Amino acid sequence: MTTQHQARAGRPRSEKAEKAIIEATLDLIAEGMGVAELSIEAIASRAGVGKTTIYRRWANKEDLVVDALATLREPLPPLAGESVRDDLIALLDVVRREAGQRRARCVMNVAMGETDRSKRVSERFFKLALEPRRVAMRRVLGRGVANGELRPDLDVELGMALLSGAMIWFSKWGPEGDLPEDLAERVVDHALEGLVSRR
Amino acid sequence: MTTQHQARAGRPRSEKAEKAIIEATLDLIAEGMGVAELSIEAIASRAGVGKTTIYRRWANKEDLVVDALATLREPLPPLAGESVRDDLIALLDVVRREAGQRRARCVMNVAMGETDRSKRVSERFFKLALEPRRVAMRRVLGRGVANGELRPDLDVELGMALLSGAMIWFSKWGPEGDLPEDLAERVVDHALEGLVSRR
DNA sequence: CCGATACGCAACCGTATCGTTTCGTATCAG
């Protein structure tokens, strides 16, 4: 990642070791470790790897974490493209399901907690994990505005914040275990229809 | 806080030292420290206090952090009570203003990051910093349902998640500096009116 | 086979923190 010698000969770097290191890093984060508490020794021990093998590849802990976060590209759900409502539900339901997984939750915690510390870590996370979903959602909302399903004066960024923000809220402070299966649907319906009375 | 000896005589504990320790703790958090990285020595040094003075009062770091968070009771804004819209804007505008303050932002980061680690810290924060606002907002929405301003079938908790969640989103991933002054107003209007086209 | 490189492992030193103890001083009750 950092250096790409490949000078001439010698034993090639083990792909397996690299995977194990990344996995161990994410594992430790999933167990509640913050970036600061992550110790290279703990990572090496967990990965069944010598410390040297880590230092050979990454200059410091932050670089390692950044690369670890880079492996988090969750696939986007397929979007039917029939209605704005269905597509939004599909997008938000990914978030609902992730909220039940400790690993995804802890990674999110770490990334959010790092916003006021390491720009590199938080920006990397935002770009890799959040931005693709935001692009998809922006397209869905934009299409809705274009075809008249949504208000012509809709502030798309604000609408995304309403929808995503509600899911984040429930992920963080919702019920203990899994979130209710119909949560995404209800969030979308409330957001689309609004809170005011129509009589 | 932890022990209340007050046996008979002797020099009384300095109220000033206690304040200074709590302040130093919050200061360090505001500078980006996580709970794990907080060192008692750094706190003592920052507070101009001996380590013994800290250990005399708190058995461990977590207890100290819990007590520090207990000092965060921000006052609620006055609510006119005229319209649901105005009251919601007043409530959310507190969040907008706090998003511009590094201290409030970092404390929020720490508290959110701690949800999967220390129940005590995160619950304390939720109860002291979040719950009072939630009570106020719940009352505003409940009143709106009762007097017909809001949909009779409104899910109040879900409505709160939409509104608060959007503000949290912008706090975390919005523009660098202060948030736009009309943000709360726009969030409330989009949430109340909904995203769908009306005609 | 040989040279080069990567591997896991262990040892090392320097630093940081923890929690405790000791010191001399300051401030209370009686």
Next chain:
DNA sequence: CTGATACGAAACGATACGGTTGCGTATCGG
């Protein structure tokens, strides 16, 4: 004044970690 307790400062041993080095082994190219 006396005794009791808190104070800030300093030092302590113990532990953990970082980053480096050396070792013997494993695996590549030529």
